[in-house]
Amino acid sequence: MPASAHIIALDVLDVRFPTSEQLDGSDAMNPEPDYSAAYVVLRTDAGDGHEGHALAFTTGRGNDIQANAIAALAPFVVGRPVADICDDLGGFARSLIHDPQLRWLGPEKGVIHMATGAVVNAAWDLAAKRAEKPVWRLLGEMSPEQLVDQVDFRWLSDALTPADALEILRRAEPGRQERIDLLLERGYPAYTTSPGWLGYSDEKLTRLAREAVADGFAQIKLKVGATLEDDIRRMRTAREAVGDGVRIAVDANQRWDVQPAIDWMRRLAPYDPYWIEEPTSPDDILGHAAVRSALRPIKVATGEHVANRVMFKQLLQAGAVDIVQIDSARVGGINENIAILLLAAKFGVPVCPHAGGVGLCEMVQHLSMFDFVAVSGTMTDRVIEYVDHLHEHFVDPVRIVDGRYVAPTAPGLSAQMHPDSLKRYAYPDGPVWADRV
Amino acid sequence: MPASAHIIALDVLDVRFPTSEQLDGSDAMNPEPDYSAAYVVLRTDAGDGHEGHALAFTTGRGNDIQANAIAALAPFVVGRPVADICDDLGGFARSLIHDPQLRWLGPEKGVIHMATGAVVNAAWDLAAKRAEKPVWRLLGEMSPEQLVDQVDFRWLSDALTPADALEILRRAEPGRQERIDLLLERGYPAYTTSPGWLGYSDEKLTRLAREAVADGFAQIKLKVGATLEDDIRRMRTAREAVGDGVRIAVDANQRWDVQPAIDWMRRLAPYDPYWIEEPTSPDDILGHAAVRSALRPIKVATGEHVANRVMFKQLLQAGAVDIVQIDSARVGGINENIAILLLAAKFGVPVCPHAGGVGLCEMVQHLSMFDFVAVSGTMTDRVIEYVDHLHEHFVDPVRIVDGRYVAPTAPGLSAQMHPDSLKRYAYPDGPVWADRV
Numbered sequence: 001m002p003a004s005a006h007i008i009a010l011d012v013l014d015v016r017f018p019t020s021e022q023l024d025g026s027d028a029m030n031p032e033p034d035y036s037a038a039y040v041v042l043r044t045d046a047g048d049g050h051e052g053h054a055l056a057f058t059t060g061r062g063n064d065i066q067a068n069a070i071a072a073l074a075p076f077v078v079g080r081p082v083a084d085i086c087d088d089l090g091g092f093a094r095s096l097i098h099d100p101q102l103r104w105l106g107p108e109k110g111v112i113h114m115a116t117g118a119v120v121n122a123a124w125d126l127a128a129k130r131a132e133k134p135v136w137r138l139l140g141e142m143s144p145e146q147l148v149d150q151v152d153f154r155w156l157s158d159a160l161t162p163a164d165a166l167e168i169l170r171r172a173e174p175g176r177q178e179r180i181d182l183l184l185e186r187g188y189p190a191y192t193t194s195p196g197w198l199g200y201s202d203e204k205l206t207r208l209a210r211e212a213v214a215d216g217f218a219q220i221k222l223k224v225g226a227t228l229e230d231d232i233r234r235m236r237t238a239r240e241a242v243g244d245g246v247r248i249a250v251d252a253n254q255r256w257d258v259q260p261a262i263d264w265m266r267r268l269a270p271y272d273p274y275w276i277e278e279p280t281s282p283d284d285i286l287g288h289a290a291v292r293s294a295l296r297p298i299k300v301a302t303g304e305h306v307a308n309r310v311m312f313k314q315l316l317q318a319g320a321v322d323i324v325q326i327d328s329a330r331v332g333g334i335n336e337n338i339a340i341l342l343l344a345a346k347f348g349v350p351v352c353p354h355a356g357g358v359g360l361c362e363m364v365q366h367l368s369m370f371d372f373v374a375v376s377g378t379m380t381d382r383v384i385e386y387v388d389h390l391h392e393h394f395v396d397p398v399r400i401v402d403g404r405y406v407a408p409t410a411p412g413l414s415a416q417m418h419p420d421s422l423k424r425y426a427y428p429d430g431p432v433w434a435d436r437v
Numbered sequence: 438m439p440a441s442a443h444i445i446a447l448d449v450l451d452v453r454f455p456t457s458e459q460l461d462g463s464d465a466m467n468p469e470p471d472y473s474a475a476y477v478v479l480r481t482d483a484g485d486g487h488e489g490h491a492l493a494f495t496t497g498r499g500n501d502i503q504a505n506a507i508a509a510l511a512p513f514v515v516g517r518p519v520a521d522i523c524d525d526l527g528g529f530a531r532s533l534i535h536d537p538q539l540r541w542l543g544p545e546k547g548v549i550h551m552a553t554g555a556v557v558n559a560a561w562d563l564a565a566k567r568a569e570k571p572v573w574r575l576l577g578e579m580s581p582e583q584l585v586d587q588v589d590f591r592w593l594s595d596a597l598t599p600a601d602a603l604e605i606l607r608r609a610e611p612g613r614q615e616r617i618d619l620l621l622e623r624g625y626p627a628y629t630t631s632p633g634w635l636g637y638s639d640e641k642l643t644r645l646a647r648e649a650v651a652d653g654f655a656q657i658k659l660k661v662g663a664t665l666e667d668d669i670r671r672m673r674t675a676r677e678a679v680g681d682g683v684r685i686a687v688d689a690n691q692r693w694d695v696q697p698a699i700d701w702m703r704r705l706a707p708y709d710p711y712w713i714e715e716p717t718s719p720d721d722i723l724g725h726a727a728v729r730s731a732l733r734p735i736k737v738a739t740g741e742h743v744a745n746r747v748m749f750k751q752l753l754q755a756g757a758v759d760i761v762q763i764d765s766a767r768v769g770g771i772n773e774n775i776a777i778l779l780l781a782a783k784f785g786v787p788v789c790p791h792a793g794g795v796g797l798c799e800m801v802q803h804l805s806m807f808d809f810v811a812v813s814g815t816m817t818d819r820v821i822e823y824v825d826h827l828h829e830h831f832v833d834p835v836r837i838v839d840g841r842y843v844a845p846t847a848p849g850l851s852a853q854m855h856p857d858s859l860k861r862y863a864y865p866d867g868p869v870w871a872d873r874v
Contacts, residue, residue, distance in 0.1 A: 029537060029540070030537050030538075030541070031537055032537065032538075033537070033538060033541075034538070057541075058538070058541050058542060059537070059538045059541040060538040061536065061538035061539050062509065062538060062539045062541065062542045062549065064505075064509060065505060065506045065509050065542060065548070065549065065552075066542060068501075068502060068505040068506075069502045069505075069548065072499065072501060072502050099498065100466060100467050100468055100469065100470070100496070101467075101469075101470060101471070101495070101496045101497040101498035101499060102498050102499045103466070104467070104470075104494075104495050104496040104499065105495060105499045105502060105503060105547060105548050105551075106547050107691070107718075107719065107742060108720075109546045109547045109720070109744060110542060110543050110546045110547020110548050110549060110550065110744075111502065111506065111542050111547050111548035111549055112499065112502065112547060112548055113547065114542075115502075154694070154718075155694055155717060155718040155721060155724070156694070157694040157695070157696065157697075158694060158695040158696060158724060158727070254544070257591070257592055257593070257594040257595060258594070258595040259594065259595060260594075280592060281544075281591075281592040281747045282544065283545075283546070283592075283744065283745065283747040283748055283751075284592060284747050284750075284751065285722060285723070285751060286722070286751050286754050286755060287592070287595060287747075287751075290595070305544060307546060307547075307720070307744075308720065310718045310720040310721050310724075311720055313721075314720075314721065314722060314723050314724075317723050318723060
């Protein structure tokens with residue numbers, strides 16, 4: 001490696017999968033998604049063969065907007081010493097997020113924030129590969145002080161101070177090694193959304209739900225919110241298929257206003273839904289609090305569209321959620337997700353990540369495993385979403401055994417795709433799209 | 438005009454002004470902004486010479502990201518009949534906002550939402566030019582039913598239903614013509630931010646503050662949040678310059694966490710600040726509520742970075758703001774701003790628009806004037822921000838007389854720039870930038 005290696009390129013690829021043709025991934029607000037990745041590669045002149053790979057997830061149209069936004073961050077990254085970035089990922093994330101001109105585009109939300117998150121995550125992938133560790137383990141072996149340095153506490157101090165964070169992390173220090181060993185031995189529990197897409201017939205729902213239970217899953221999820229009578233029938237069908245011992249979560253993907261969410265869910269209540277996910281606008285903190293209060297003991301979950309740590313802070317302060325659903329590609333990268341994990345731990349609320357997309361399972365497993373090792377210290381009532389498509393495109397795909405994520409051991413963030421997949425699904429010129437567009 | 442005219446082009450220009458060289462516009466979070474416009478033009482084959490012009494505002498870097506996002510909306514607009522769009526602007530706005538794939542990029546926030554807003558506003562400009570009316574008057578002469586049709590009530594019904602909106606608009610129907618006449622005769626009150634930028638010396642602050650009072654302004658605004666001792670001195674300087682009869686608002690541009698906002702403002706309280714603007718994160722509804730509760734009777738204002746109607750709804754539900762600061766270029770266009778004006782009216786909270794930028798004064802004056810004519814029906818405690826630069830680039834610039842906005846009479850939204858300005862300030866190839874970049 002040269003005495004001082006530098007980042008020499010930030011490459012961006014627009015990669016799309018024509019998932020809408022199968023109705024995989026269809027829900028009440030996303031009837032025909034083409035799961036897509038605005039894919040980023042950081043390249044260096046270190047000569048060690050390591051690159052940083054990560055992605056922002058979108059559902060098709062607009063993936064070019066997202067890719068353009070990532071590309072526009074190149075001047076903030078290219079030319080910087082690799083060590084400056086990889087040895088101070090907290091500082092690197094803050095340097096992108098607090099650029100005084102770019103921040104107008106958010107601030108810290110939407111396209112610009114997801115672009116930042118993708119670049120920050122690519123830097124973590126690079127740092128972990130250089131350290132020869134999977135990201136969950138790189139994080140899980142940092143000292144509490146090092147972890148606190150990763151976090152941007154701006155706007156959090158009324159709920160979480162650096163001292164609070166340090167206390168949480170120190171409390172979880174004893175037993176880290178046992179928990180690492182336990183993860184390597186037994187993995188982390190998953191639930192599956194694969195049976196429950198709206199486009200599926202009742203027969204397919206029944207078959208997939210039974211297969212899920214047979215495969216060891218203790219929780220499945222159904223999409224709801226299109227037609228009440230259909231939802232009642234599908235919920236009953238699913239309950240009959242899996243029996244009483246399996247949790248069934250339902251997910252409305254923001255379909256309802258506040259009172260309609262309450263009314264609709266009361267009709268599904270006889271079939272014992274475990275949580276209602278995204279009952280209304282992801283921005284509606286007070287709305288979620290009203291829904292939760294009306295529907296107790298049905299739990300309320302949200303997060304995949306929650307823009308940043310300030311929104312999560314308020315969902316927790318307002319008692320609006322029972323379940324925090326972090327997403328690996330929505331917020332400003334791993335650093336902001338560490339802040340969100342710490343907030344959830346401070347409020348004692350379990351984290352059950354969102355992962356329905358492409359590459360989201362691969363990336364987010366690292367965060368839940370890190371949380372188990374070094375933050376909450378528990379897997380109780382915690383599950384990572386699992387959706388069973390598109391994993392074949394990844395170099396180090398997630399592996400599910402007996403309904404649990406196997407802890408990854410390969411260095412990095414697991415987001416790297418096969419070169420052939422990147423080529424075939426390139427939009428609009430790759431062979432998969434050339435005929436379709 | 439052809440029997441059926443169509444939109445034939447959506448042109449986008451990246452236009453930037455090197456305002457950072459003068460420290461105009463400098464504040465605690467935006468130390469060196471280059472006020473910029475991602476400028477959009479809708480062209481038709483109607484043969485009537487009318488185009489739709491509008492812009493998304495940014496502060497420099499990232500204006501290319503914003504322009505790219507607007508350009509990506511062209512397939513949703515180009516080829517559509519002009520009448521379909523101009524006769525159903527509510528439907529047009531919803532068709533962009535609820536595209537099931539694009540919405541992942543927000544939803545309804547940040548770059549994609551500002552892009553939508555720019556295109557929707559350009560359509561309003563086109564519609565108003567075709568109707569030969571300024572936008573405020575086009576809106577102010579619509580029936581309550583027509584206005585309700587402009588609004589997307591999704592996620593609002595726990596605070597504002599279509600029936601509520603109709604009631605508000607019908608209540609304001611009597612007297613519309615008198616209020617139109619009053620606007621044409623006397624205009625709408627303004628306040629000025631021009632004295633208070635952080636980069637200015639005390640002497641310049643004193644001189645500009647006195648000039649503001651002499652020019653007829655009854656309110657000025659100071660940027661605060663960089664250094665407490667400086668702020669105390671500047672606030673005292675400003676108060677001494679203007680005397681007790683003039684309101685002095687202060688603006689922290691999101692600089693503080695919740696408790697620091699309270700502590701800092703208590704030190705400025707002896708100089709009677711009228712409102713504190715953006716004391717903390719624009720996403721922090723509960724934080725604003727805490728600040729307001731602690732600082733009463735100092736008012737709390739926010740809005741220029743508030744992403745959408747759902748966030749404004751909650752600011753009002755939570756009693757978090759005394760002043761709603763709409764922005765013409767942040768949310769999804771005029772349609773969403775109508776929703777926000779209705780929400781403010783429902784909660785009885787005055788609207789005092791943000792307009793520090795380029796083109797923002799020009800556009801937002803139409804919304805306040807419409808509000809006076811057809812929604813709130815009052816100007817009491819309502820003022821539109823005025824910043825005195827860059828107006829020379831507009832075909833129909835705002836005019837201020839005796840501290841009041843003169844009601845525009847030219848058809849459209851007033852956002853159209855001179856062709857020569859668009860050329861000279863084009864980034865990065867226009868002559869103004871060619872030397873600098």
